[in-house]
Amino acid sequence: MGELLVEFVCTDKNTGNLRAASYVGPFASGAPGIFIDQAARVGARTIFSGAVGDDAFGRVLSERLRGVGVSDTLIRTVKGIPTGSAFVAYNSDGSREFVFNIAHSAASSFPVAGEAIDALAAFDLAAFHISGSTLGDARMAAAALDICRALHGRGVGISFDPNIRKELLADPAYLDTVKALLAISTFVLPSAEDAAVLFPGESFEDFSQRLLAQGARYVVLKRGEEGCIGAGQGGESACFAAHPVEVVDPTGAGDCFCATFVARIVSGASFSDALRYANAAGALAVGKLGPMEGNSSLAEIEAFLAGRP
Amino acid sequence: MGELLVEFVCTDKNTGNLRAASYVGPFASGAPGIFIDQAARVGARTIFSGAVGDDAFGRVLSERLRGVGVSDTLIRTVKGIPTGSAFVAYNSDGSREFVFNIAHSAASSFPVAGEAIDALAAFDLAAFHISGSTLGDARMAAAALDICRALHGRGVGISFDPNIRKELLADPAYLDTVKALLAISTFVLPSAEDAAVLFPGESFEDFSQRLLAQGARYVVLKRGEEGCIGAGQGGESACFAAHPVEVVDPTGAGDCFCATFVARIVSGASFSDALRYANAAGALAVGKLGPMEGNSSLAEIEAFLAGRP
Numbered sequence: 149m150g151e152l153l154v155e156f157v158c159t160d161k162n163t164g165n166l167r168a169a170s171y172v173g174p175f176a177s178g179a180p181g182i183f184i185d186q187a188a189r190v191g192a193r194t195i196f197s198g199a200v201g202d203d204a205f206g207r208v209l210s211e212r213l214r215g216v217g218v219s220d221t222l223i224r225t226v227k228g229i230p231t232g233s234a235f236v237a238y239n240s241d242g243s244r245e246f247v248f249n250i251a252h253s254a255a256s257s258f259p260v261a262g263e264a265i266d267a268l269a270a271f272d273l274a275a276f277h278i279s280g281s282t283l284g285d286a287r288m289a290a291a292a293l294d295i296c297r298a299l300h301g302r303g304v305g306i307s308f309d310p311n312i313r314k315e316l317l318a319d320p321a322y323l324d325t326v327k328a329l330l331a332i333s334t335f336v337l338p339s340a341e342d343a344a345v346l347f348p349g350e351s352f353e354d355f356s357q358r359l360l361a362q363g364a365r366y367v368v369l370k371r372g373e374e375g376c377i378g379a380g381q382g383g384e385s386a387c388f389a390a391h392p393v394e395v396v397d398p399t400g401a402g403d404c405f406c407a408t409f410v411a412r413i414v415s416g417a418s419f420s421d422a423l424r425y426a427n428a429a430g431a432l433a434v435g436k437l438g439p440m441e442g443n444s445s446l447a448e449i450e451a452f453l454a455g456r457p
Numbered sequence: 458m459g460e461l462l463v464e465f466v467c468t469d470k471n472t473g474n475l476r477a478a479s480y481v482g483p484f485a486s487g488a489p490g491i492f493i494d495q496a497a498r499v500g501a502r503t504i505f506s507g508a509v510g511d512d513a514f515g516r517v518l519s520e521r522l523r524g525v526g527v528s529d530t531l532i533r534t535v536k537g538i539p540t541g542s543a544f545v546a547y548n549s550d551g552s553r554e555f556v557f558n559i560a561h562s563a564a565s566s567f568p569v570a571g572e573a574i575d576a577l578a579a580f581d582l583a584a585f586h587i588s589g590s591t592l593g594d595a596r597m598a599a600a601a602l603d604i605c606r607a608l609h610g611r612g613v614g615i616s617f618d619p620n621i622r623k624e625l626l627a628d629p630a631y632l633d634t635v636k637a638l639l640a641i642s643t644f645v646l647p648s649a650e651d652a653a654v655l656f657p658g659e660s661f662e663d664f665s666q667r668l669l670a671q672g673a674r675y676v677v678l679k680r681g682e683e684g685c686i687g688a689g690q691g692g693e694s695a696c697f698a699a700h701p702v703e704v705v706d707p708t709g710a711g712d713c714f715c716a717t718f719v720a721r722i723v724s725g726a727s728f729s730d731a732l733r734y735a736n737a738a739g740a741l742a743v744g745k746l747g748p749m750e751g752n753s754s755l756a757e758i759e760a761f762l763a764g765r766p
Contacts, residue, residue: 156465156480165513168747171465171480174544203556204474204544230558233542235483235513247512249539252561438477 149197149264149295150180150282151232151255152223153248154205155439157397158237164245165237174205176212177234177439178255179279179311182400186407186429186443187277188216192414195271197222197264197295199257201231206254212440222267226254236399244399251285260291265298273304274414278329279403280311280342289325296329305334305365307410309402310342317345334365335413337406343369352377368409368423370402376427378409384419391431391456400439405430408449428453458506458573458604459489459591460541460564461532462557463514464748466706467546473554474546483514485521486543486748487564488588488620491709495716495738495752496586497525501723504580506531506573506604508566510540515563521749531576535563545708553708560594569600574607582613583723587638588712589620589651598634605638614643614674616719618711619651626654643674644722646715652678661686677718677732679711685736687718693728700740700765709748714739717758737762 156173163169176185180198188194196218200206202225209231214220232255235247250256258264268276276299283289296306308329316322326346330336336359338346347355356367356379368378377387408429412422428449436442444452465482472478485494489507497503505527509515511534518540523529541564544556559565567573577585585608592598605615617638625631635655639645645668647655656664665676665688677687686696717738721731737758745751753761 165483166516168481168484168750171482172477173480174474175477204554205556207475229561230556233558245513247514247539249542249558249562252538253558441477 149258149276149292150279151178151250151258151288152181152198152200152209153178153232153234153250153255154208155234155236155399157399157437158235162239163237165235165247171235172437174208175438175441176209177400178232179281179309179400179403180277181209181213182403182440182443183277183279183407184218185213185216185440186404187411188218189443189445190408190411190425190429190449191446192411195219195222195268195273197258197268199224199226199254199259201225201229201254202227203231205231205233219271222259222264224254224257224259226257229254229257231255251288256285256288258291261294265295268295268299269302269304273299275305275307275335275410277307277309277406277410279309280313280326283322283325284313284316286321289322293325293328296332300332306332307335307337307406308333309337309406310346311339311402312342312345314345330359331362335410336364336367337370337409339370339402340372340374366413366419368426370405370430376405376423378419378423380419386420386423388424388427391428393431393435395434397437397439397442398434400442401430401433404433404440404443424453425449458567458585458601459588460487460559460567460597461490461507461509461518462487462541462543462559462564463517464543464545464708466708466746467544471548472546474544474556478546480544481746483517484747484750485518486709487541488590488618488709488712489586490518490522491712491749491752492586492588492716493527494522494525494749495713496720497527498752498754499717499720499734499738499758500755501720504528504531504577504582506567506577508533508535508563508568510534510538510563511536512540514540514542528580531568531573533563533566533568535566538563538566540564560597565594565597567600570603574604577604577608578611578613582608584614584616584644584719586616586618586715586719588618589622589635592631592634593622593625595630598631602634602637605641609641615641616644616646616715617642618646618715619655620648620711621651621654623654639668640671644719645673645676646679646718648679648711649681649683675722675728677735679714679739685714685732687728687732689728695729695732697733697736700737702740702744704743706746706748706751707743709751710739710742713742713749713752733762734758
């Protein structure tokens with residue numbers, strides 16, 4: 149569940165979105181959308197709760213998710229409100245400048261409360277994923293937390309990618325929501341940047357064991373170019389180096405990683421295999437321009453892994 | 458006064474904004490913004506009432522208008538709301554497909570009522586321009602009509618480009634606002650498409666004489682590739698053939714034409730000269746990609762005209 153956005157990627161460097169330049173888009177995007185697209189691609193039975201505007205950009209999103217088999221019974225089309233959007237401009241040092249329209253777009257109008265909870269529960273979910281990108285607006289954050297608590301109460305495993313936005317940390321309510329979600333999550337899937345904010349000074353060993361003791365089932369740390377490491381409540385542990393690949397567009401790689409890991413675990417794969425597949429899917433994701441254009445099927449992941457140690 | 462938008466122009470044909478393609482942007486845009494930029498370029502003392510978001514796109518707009526000398530004392534920067542936007546995709550037959558974000562963006566938050574009226578009146582305006590593009594949202598239309606009536610009451614000449622959006626004609630309130638503005642306009646500046654909707658079956662001679670008898674001072678019909686024709690209350694009349702030029706991007710040419718005509722009249726130019734300059738500015742406008750990138754100074758217009766009969 150969460151925001152559905154179209155994304156425009158600036159193909160000139162260092163513009164800061166401040167001058168006329170070349171862009172490619174509209175790409176289907178939004179961290180939750182990238183996740184569900186990838187989960188469907190690797191074979192999970194999927195449903196998405198979100199909203200788009202009644203415009204061409206909304207069609208880009210709804211047709212994309214429908215095309216990969218995501219159930220759209222909880223994807224609203226909101227009349228008169230524009231589809232959410234994101235514009236990303238890369239700097240030479242790899243940093244990114246964004247212009248977003250989320251809270252004042254259809255992206256924020258996802259089905260909430262009973263309406264969504266009953267339909268999601270009826271879908272017989274094994275896992276429900278939330279990205280921290282959905283928590284930037286107070287109303288969206290409250291709705292997300294409500295639904296996660298209700299589903300957690302019905303035994304659904306919550307999957308949480310903190311996806312911390314540093315500019316929001318000044319708001320104590322934002323961090324409270326992040327912590328409330330951490331406390332009920334089955335899958336805790338931070339990036340190295342997230343871990344530095346949420347678990348300062350703690351090693352992976354330290355914070356993963358603490359989270360597992362508090363009720364998490366799996367903790368995985370995404371370390372970008374340094375690969376990934378994970379631990380499970382049953383004593384599982386694994387780590388993988390990153391595959392050396394050319395980085396065309398890193399946006400979405402973390403969401404793709406999370407989706408592959410959760411979908412593989414839910415399908416019964418071993419912890420180590422789920423992490424190995426997630427690590428490969430992340431490497432495939434950065435090789436294509438567009439936030440979910442580098443998403444991959446099981447067959448593509450397996451072909452990629454077949455040629456590697 | 459009106460909506461300030463950034464515009465992204467798709468450089469691939471026939472995409473309908475429905476698939477990832479190449480765009481160029483963000484260009485400063487919005488019909489009222491194009492008008493005021495051109496009015497400033499041809500030497501008018503100008504002020505604009507509008508609003509942008511507190512983001513990179515808002516800076517594109519405010520820096521552009523400030524750069525050409527438009528007074529920005531009535532340009533608001535609205536926190537937390539995105540800057541307005543437009544995406545235009547051309548079809549092979551020259552028709553256009555748009556995705557807009559206006560009513561739910563900062564573009565709709567222009568200063569209204571007493572706040573704007575007093576400041577505009579204090580600027581000692583000779584003319585106040587409204588584009589029909591501002592009337593698509595009921596709240597914006599009501600604010601625009603209020604301000605025009607108040608300024609008209611204080612003796613300011615209202616300049617009105619009907620800029621009819623056919624998809625809005627089903628709403629009787631929209632057409633009522635257009636007609637209310639026509640009734641108080643000093644400058645009536647329709648396109649041929651506008652005239653076909655507003656004055657069906659009437660020749661230019663018929664509807665211009667009727668409008669002049671009802672109080673308009675100038676009526677000018679923009680006929681695109683067929684040039685322009687105009688008439689004034691003092692018996693002025695003139696018509697010009699369109700200059701044969703390569704059309705790179707027609708968006709904004711009508712706004713540029715209107716601005717040149719009104720600014721020249723206000724500066725004391727003859728009716729015929731004002732129309733001749735407007736006709737040339739329109740021709741220059743279509744030759745550049747971007748809605749106001751083809752706007753031109755008096756010197757550029759005169760250089761263009763110097764080489765022509």
